[in-house]
Amino acid sequence: MRADRLVSLVLLLRQNGRLSATALARELEVSTRTVLRDIEALSAAGVPVYAERGRHGGFALLPGFQTELTGLNHDEALALLVAGSRPGAQAFGLGSALASAMRKVVDALPEGHRAIAAGAAQRVLIDPETDLLARRLVAEEVPDSVVTEVRRAVFAGHKLRIHYAAVDQSPKWRTVDPIGLVTVRDQGYLLATRSGTERTYRLSRVLAAEELAEPAQRSDRVDLDRVWQERGTRFRTGGDQVTVLVRVSPARREDLVRTALAVAAEVTDADGWLRLEATFQDSRHAEWALWQLATDAEALTPNWLRDALRERAAAIADRYES
Incomplete structure (x- = not known):
C-alpha cells in the first residue's frame, strides 16, 4: 500500500508542479503527517523532491526529473478497464484512441493479472444501450x-x-x-x-x-x-420559470421531484395524495412533466396549465374516438 502511495505522490507532483502537504493529503486520502513521512522516504530514496516555504509554497520535484512509473496493480488496471467501458469518450471523438489505450493497458499487465483483470471487467457493465424496459438510449451524433x-x-x-x-x-x-x-x-x-x-x-x-x-x-x-x-x-x-401547485400520488412523487427544478411546501391531503409547489424551467417543461404522470397527478394552478393539459387529452381522445 505504501509503495503505491509513494508512486501516486510522485505522479501528483509531476502532473501538478507544486502541491501543499494538505492538498497531497486530500488527494491521497491520508493525514498530512503521513505525507511528510512519505516525502522524507522519497528523499532518502534519491527522488529530488524539495519544499518551498511561504504562503504559496509546497512540495515539488526538481525541473527535468523523470522516472518510469508504469507498474499497475490489479485494482488500478481494473479501474482503467471499467472506465474504458464508459461511453463518454465517444462524445469527444476519442473512441478509437480509448480502445487502443485499453489494449495497451491489458498488454502491459503480467500474464496472471491480465486474465484476472480482463475477466473482472467482463462482469461490470456501464451505461448499456438500453434500459430494463428495452428502451434504447440514443446517444447524440456529432460529426x-x-x-x-x-x-x-x-x-x-x-x-x-x-x-x-x-x-x-x-x-x-x-x-x-x-x-x-x-x-x-x-x-x-x-x-x-x-x-x-x-x-x-x-x-x-x-x-x-x-x-x-x-x-x-x-x-x-x-x-x-x-x-x-x-x-x-x-x-x-434563470429563464421563464413557472411554479405549479400540483396534487400527486405518493407512488409517483419521486418521478415529479426528478423532473422539477425545485419542490417546496409539501403537505398530505386527507385522501393520502401529496400537494406540492413545484418549479419548472418554463411552461413547456411544466406541461411535459405533468403529462408524463397522466392521472397520477393533477395541476391545480395555474389555469393555463390545466387548460393546456385538457386540450392535449381531448386531442388524444378525439384521435381514438372511432
Missing part, C-alpha cells in the same frame, strides 16, 4: 470533423469558430474562447466564453467548427466540476 476541431482548440488553448444552431434560431457563426468539455448521459457540451460572457454549447448543435491560431482568453487552470455546477445553478434559477 468527427466537428468534434476534432473543438477538441483541438480546447486542448491547445486557441479560439474557436463554430456554426451553432441554437434552439428556435437560425444557425450563426460565433467565435468563442473554449474552457473545457463536459459529457452528461452521452450528451457532450462545450464550456466557453464569448465576449467575456460565459456560454454553454451543446456539441450536437455545432454544425461546423474551425480552430483558430489566436490564443483563447482563459485561465491556465480551471475547476471544471465547479464551473459546471455554477452554470447549472444559474440555469435552474
Whole structure:
C-alpha cells in the first residue's frame, strides 16, 4: 500500500508542479503527517523532491526529473478497464484512441493479472444501450470533423469558430474562447466564453467548427466540476420559470421531484395524495412533466396549465374516438 502511495505522490507532483502537504493529503486520502513521512522516504530514496516555504509554497520535484512509473496493480488496471467501458469518450471523438489505450493497458499487465483483470471487467457493465424496459438510449451524433476541431482548440488553448444552431434560431457563426468539455448521459457540451460572457454549447448543435491560431482568453487552470455546477445553478434559477401547485400520488412523487427544478411546501391531503409547489424551467417543461404522470397527478394552478393539459387529452381522445 505504501509503495503505491509513494508512486501516486510522485505522479501528483509531476502532473501538478507544486502541491501543499494538505492538498497531497486530500488527494491521497491520508493525514498530512503521513505525507511528510512519505516525502522524507522519497528523499532518502534519491527522488529530488524539495519544499518551498511561504504562503504559496509546497512540495515539488526538481525541473527535468523523470522516472518510469508504469507498474499497475490489479485494482488500478481494473479501474482503467471499467472506465474504458464508459461511453463518454465517444462524445469527444476519442473512441478509437480509448480502445487502443485499453489494449495497451491489458498488454502491459503480467500474464496472471491480465486474465484476472480482463475477466473482472467482463462482469461490470456501464451505461448499456438500453434500459430494463428495452428502451434504447440514443446517444447524440456529432460529426468527427466537428468534434476534432473543438477538441483541438480546447486542448491547445486557441479560439474557436463554430456554426451553432441554437434552439428556435437560425444557425450563426460565433467565435468563442473554449474552457473545457463536459459529457452528461452521452450528451457532450462545450464550456466557453464569448465576449467575456460565459456560454454553454451543446456539441450536437455545432454544425461546423474551425480552430483558430489566436490564443483563447482563459485561465491556465480551471475547476471544471465547479464551473459546471455554477452554470447549472444559474440555469435552474434563470429563464421563464413557472411554479405549479400540483396534487400527486405518493407512488409517483419521486418521478415529479426528478423532473422539477425545485419542490417546496409539501403537505398530505386527507385522501393520502401529496400537494406540492413545484418549479419548472418554463411552461413547456411544466406541461411535459405533468403529462408524463397522466392521472397520477393533477395541476391545480395555474389555469393555463390545466387548460393546456385538457386540450392535449381531448386531442388524444378525439384521435381514438372511432
